[in-house]
Amino acid sequence: MNSRTTTFFKLAVMAGVLAFPVFGSDFYAEMIAKVMILAIFAMSLDLLVGFTGLVSFGHAAYFGIAAYAVALLTPKYDPANLWLALPASVLAAAVAAFVIGLFVLRTKGIYFIMVTLAFAQMAYYVFHDTPVGGGSDGIYLNFKPDAAIAGWAPFDLNEPLHLYYFVVAAMLFAYGLLKLVLRSPFGRVLVGIRSNEHRMLSLGYATFRYKLAAFTLAGGLAGLAGFLYAVLFGFVTPEYLSWHKSGDVLLMVILGGMGNLAGAIAGAVALVGLQEIFTSVTKHWQLLMGLTIVAAVLFMPGGLTATPARIMARINGGKSNV
């Protein structure tokens, strides 16, 4: 696909997403909101996996920490203020990522994968085995945060339509922020680190600091996703930090195509979509899911976003360059 077709395609999808709640059912509107939240989560991981070359297998920790943060910040009989709870939750996730990053970024390759997983499991057990967040049962978010600023509320998250558009705005924010970061000098350094970290060192880059900054930013954005997820569904459980969740988001990134923000979004759509289809077909849906993922990895190297170009190349008789 050339860039004009791609842009047109993106705009068409965006228009569909914006118009959907007006015509579509509430059930599917909630599902689209869920997909968009997971897309934020996947994009944040793609910053690490696809652009910096850091395969984190514990990214759910930051998602879950922010989700718990909003649940714990919400008083029992009152809503929390959105403009305090949102930044505080994102900050909690980013601080956790910064501190964990200080340790895990000293390792490389398979060790990095294992250590990120280990820290995420620690965070999981903190919420699972202590009464902080209601233990293994989790905790209900009785009130969605209140968007009022000095008594005036620009919108109300209890209105499904308002919440939906708030999620759309959050996804556009995350996408725009990452786009901006990736074309900046900082983003170029990250891509350089992915390609050849040793060379970046010898060119004078203190690569550890750049990786730590990327890890923190990715943690904060995962926190944004976790916050929205908790608000959308109204409860938080330790499962939000589990390694299944870390694995799911990694699958979204791989399925959509690493190193491509649109790919992370496509991956979130695909994974949730497949889950939905397979669960309606059989209760052994995970078997179908597993087979599909194996097939996708084998037959669609480069993920969903690379596939149109591969098909075009096949049609034109040339060899695919992906």
Added chain:
Amino acid sequence: MSEVLLSSEGMTRRFGGLTANQNVDIQLERGVLHALLGPNGAGKSTCINMLSGDLPPSEGTIRYKGEDITGLTAYQRSRIGIGRSYQRTNIFPKFTVLENCRLAAQSRRPRPWSLFTDALRMPEAVERARAAINEAGLSGRENRVAGTMSHGEQRQLEIAMVLATDAEVLLLDEPLAGMGSEESAQMVTLLNRLKATRAILLVEHDMDAVFAVADRITVMVNGQVLESGSPEQIRNSPDVQAAYLGHEAEHE
């Protein structure tokens, strides 16, 4: 006597029981191309790795412009003006030539960590990159994807990247390795041009090239400096002949 930029005193490196470098003293002066010769396993790579900061020495002192820099890491040394190239081509193969050099130049420009400005709209780094590309003889190739160029051009690019970091000391690990004679000749011309304003250490196997281009040669054997002097001195040294150059002569 010209200005000494980088020097080592008593530089030693042990790997367990093996002493890879023992008491290596080496001086790199501005305007001088200093070649480091020696058979395989003589410790040339260990030596260049210690000078560049890729490997900490077990003992000894490394100085840059008179200051002790033994404790500085590779990226810190790069920032003060010590640049290196690698034996195996070490570029960013999927980036264009310009982006390879721009990334190198960016590390020296203000705000290399800037989050929200467009990297391509920071003219200082782009200009510095273009200048380095021209100096290394790659003009016109700016938009080629680095990995698709010939081996010789990739070696040139590697040097262009070092130049883009404003390095005053160039530590070049076998820049002629695997090159054809024409490419070699081009590289030798380039090295001659570059040394005018910089200090160069050249680790090289290609004897003809070394004698053609070096102002000073240090010969290493078994981790120690055997002899150091002008090409003429080295050529006529009986020790060097016996240890390194002499094998063929003995069989004649």
